[in-house]
Amino acid sequence: MKTNRREFLYSLSMLAAGTALTSPLYGMDRKLKVVLVGTGIRGTSFWGKRLVDQYPEKLEFVGLCDHNIGRAQYAKKYMGVNCPVYTDFDKMLKENKPDLVIVCTKDSTHHEFIVKGLNFGADVLTEKPLTTDEDKCKQIVEAEKRSKRNLIVGFNYRWSPYMTKIKELLQNNAIGQITSVDFNWYLNTHHGASYFRRWHGQMNGGGSLWVHKATHHFDLLNWWLDDTPQEVFAYGALEHYGKNGPFRGESCRKCAHTKECKYFWDITKSSEDMRLYVENEKHDGYIRDNCLFREEIDIYDKMSAQIKYKSNTVVNYSLTTYSPFEGWRIAFNGQKGRIEAWLDIPWLKGENIDQEKLHALEMDQGHKEGQNVEPLILYRNWENYEVVNVISEKAGHGGGDRRLQDKIFLNPNADDPYRHSAGLRDGVMSIMIGIAARKSIQSGKPIKISDLTDVL
Template sequence: MKRRNFLTTSAGVAAGATVLSSPVGAAVSAQRKKRLALVGTGIRGTGFWGKRVVENYSDIVEFVGLCDINPGRLQFALDYMNVDCPVFTDFEKMMNETKPEMVIVTTVDATHHKFIIKAMEMGADVLTEKPMTTDEDKSQAILDAEKRTGQKCTVGFNYRYGTLFTAIKEQLAKKPVGEITSVDFHWYLNTYHGASYFRRWHGERDKGGTLLVHKATHHFDLLNWFIDSDPVEVTAYGDLEHYGINNKFRGVNCRNCAYTDKCDYYWDITKDQHSMNLYVKNEKYDGYIRDNCLWREDIDIFDKMSAQIKYANNVVVNYSLTTYSPYEGWRIAFNGRDGRIESWEDIPWRQQEKINQAELHAAEMNQNAPGEVRYDEIFKMHNFDRDFEMIKVEAARGGHGGGDSRLQDKIFRDPDMADPYKHSAGTRDGAMSCLIGVAARKSINEKRPVKIEELTSIKPHPTRGA
């Protein structure tokens, strides 16, 4: 078998630069600034949708109000984001007094729908963090409210905008291996990143809907976008076998634990000054503990998950999510009638380097550092050709593969920029990705296949454009 290596500067990279560019003209800075309000001042709200927006888009947007149930975090948000605006613990009061044009929702997942719907009813567009919501009834309520009010709700799916994912989408659009018939998609969370979900409120399903909704909504959205079709049926399996009750000892939290010397997952939050300032100093207001014990009995989500998803165009997907892998990464393969396309990221033996997993995740989430330039790969091979192509895509570490900047440029800098690959995600996209997770959760609970059409009024179509 011969191997051909070539560097692509005209595929995913060029597409990312051309399709998602955001030139700024003199007229833009002269416009009146768009009025933003933020509800939910946790780490995602104050960082990605707060400080980062202030630093990069203050010439065209301004925060006119911040809202949270925790007054301590509100004060932290003002200082950290470097804004001077009113703060509120009452959402409707903020809406009435500040009259925002757009509300950014970054609260606990299970409460997204309340603020999305109320904001639209009070005349504002909405930008919500993923997942859009956590169950089928809330999804339907959001869809109905958007139709009823005429306002727009955007879902912040930044993975779509990543350089490698854009390059994969471009390759699929060319149909180099014929019609896609099945997909294998596996995501690995390491023992640093994966464990963090079980320390936080995400470990309780009434708040995050399980990781099949909170985390996997990213992955299901990518699948819907790549396959360009709607899911119709989901069969899933899952269990809690590692975290939660599955340990012989447990403490109050990591700061107050007698077993730190024997717990491989011990995390010293006192060495993380940002978390200390944002969370620990403000525990007294709402009781939220950021360094909760991974073995606490309140954890009731799955820590191993797999799902088989059938699409309206007859594509079948095999998906899995691992929450305690020794490394962090993912791999995907598209099986076509005429061949196969594969890609991966951060698989250690592929990169032939030792990876410090804590530093890897910190670098991935870093919104400020430009990141080290490196190359990702897309493998392409035809069924009866012993030769294959290894497409190298230039990428940058940091900010979800470069997707964060492109997503925010599209939302704030140039909403009307060309978007031939349909990176932008609305409520239907948010619902469909969420509903795969909801169907998977229901399938596990009820031990049966679940049809997407059971859940909301959305009728799945063979092509998303329909």
């Protein structure tokens, strides 16, 4: 279905006033009836077991759905719920009449379940990214407009104390009008490689890391700048993973090169991954420890983009997928000064961090770790710089996971002065940058966000 540009822009403009989030708990005098579609690790843990454990008085799961019946059955045991499991999403909706649908399926199928959930009359909470292309996006926009229900996008990074401090400084005009931003994100050889093992390694699954991963970062930019992206020019290539590998195998656990491959990952050491994925390969053939050098990988592992915003702010962004360390850094240049911020850059603290352990802790949705202090630097023109120390957390996206879920399920009416809550328009604008970057690489030209619907 080809999207008409004028229709799309009109639909998007109608979202401008709809960014405030109303919790699905609003006005309820009973437990929220919740169904989950997509019972992979993110669904069963962060949007599954964690909700069961943290909010038993607020919600109950009344159905679990996955095209892989084995994963759905394991999810029921792992989450500790007593509800039916389904492979038929429509049947689950009809039989359970949920208040909230949580969507954690493959990115390229998000739109199917979002639209069906909204059409059914339920609120919908979807994992990021919203979807993977502009036509699917238009279907979601139209469905929300018709249904008058809420669509919540699970942007958790916004909620971390460190990210919030940056927002506070920018919102308070600490360095004046922002003119440019330098933003670099580094995925280490454990986290970065994991995307190329999974379905994310193919365009038709996750729309590339421009959409699946970088949507996190683009949402932060849009939120920090309180601005609308207008044009994107990007470069990207596949130079490390995929066909570039020196050898390849059927899967890590069945590979003949385990001793010589530095990327070897032994899935058998994880009882959870074995029960959730390996024991259920027979149902759909999905291999969780797939070879990251397989020929069919077609996404980029090197990415760089320039993003121009409505206010004329220009952002230089890059994503590295095979860095020796996991971390990020950003610098905002303003008319009156500069802000520099970063997290997990080892040499800045004289640390040697175990990168494999760091990745494992970030993936552990139940992990809890104490607070620590992280600095950021505030420069004002013609003044000495100021070190701003921020209480930060390691667990759950810098503490963002817990705060996001608390706002939705525990304190829906709490004040939100920094507009952390993300709705449909936020989801749309974050993926549009990634889609434009992908199109720019393919065409070799800058892509205007407003012209996306003419590029299929």
